[in-house]
């Protein structure tokens with residue numbers, strides 16, 4: 001009895017596998033559908049916690065947005081269902097797990113590995129922005145790796161349809177916020193361009209460019225000032241790309257199509273592509 005994507009799913013449709021990790025709102029399990037045997041990741045979210053944290057609207061928006069996305073570097077959300085206590089997100093299983101675990105294990109990535117990830121990010125962002133979706137929460141913690149090491153953007157918990165200017169209850173790291181959001185101004189998809197620059201920096205150096213572990217206010221100040229410094233071992237091309245993305249003025253940030261053609265990206269592409 002193949003389930004049509006729209007028919008109600010229940011927990012009985014799955015064989016439970018190993019836990020993959022636990023997030024703030026619940027655990028993620030590797031599961032398998034019964035017939036046919038299809039592997040996926042089941043994220044459980046407790047309704048009580050969602051209500052307490054007032055994120056029910058965000059979850060609804062995430063489900064509405066992510067169910068319509070189809071891109072090799074965007075984690076699929078196949079569907080969802082709920083029981084009296086929990087909501088379950090049926091997600092594509094990312095075979096190589098969380099990218100940030102690799103980043104903390106290695107400290108930082110090589111220029112070749114970083115460049116290939118940034119190419120995939122730019123390609124996915126062109127797709128998302130083409131559908132007027134701003135991710136707004138690009139950071140290593142929200143990136144996963146598919147079975148062949150390909151990057152998958154997950155967790156659209158903060159994504160919105162452009163343009164957004166909702167005051168973000170700032171939870172989690174500020175390191176990826178652009179000046180316009182730090183200053184509470186209206187923002188558009190160019191916030192993802194800035195985050196791509198921060199991500200490139202963090203892949204290569206191992207920490208984000210404006211980090212100040214001692215004070216949140218200093219991080220704000222360094223972002224608003226674009227107080228950008230590079231260690232000496234970063235190639236000139238990498239510095240060039242990062243500097244063209246970390247521009248104070250959103251309109252001056254390098255177009256994503258230009259990122260795909262940037263020398264630092266092209267030189268590390270697999271041969272013949």
Ligand SMILES: O=C(O)Cn1ncc2ncnc(NCCc3cnc(NC(=O)Nc4cccc(Cl)c4)s3)c21
Nearest residue numbers: 020021025028041055058092093094097154155157
């Ligand atoms: O789980 C791991 O620890 C790692 N892991 N390993 C492999 C693997 N394969 C797939 N998915 C994984 N993890 C789930 C990634 C997510 C995708 N989408 C999400 N959405 C969300 O959390 N939304 C959300 C929650 C609470 C509030 C709000 Cl506002 C929004 S979480 C995997």
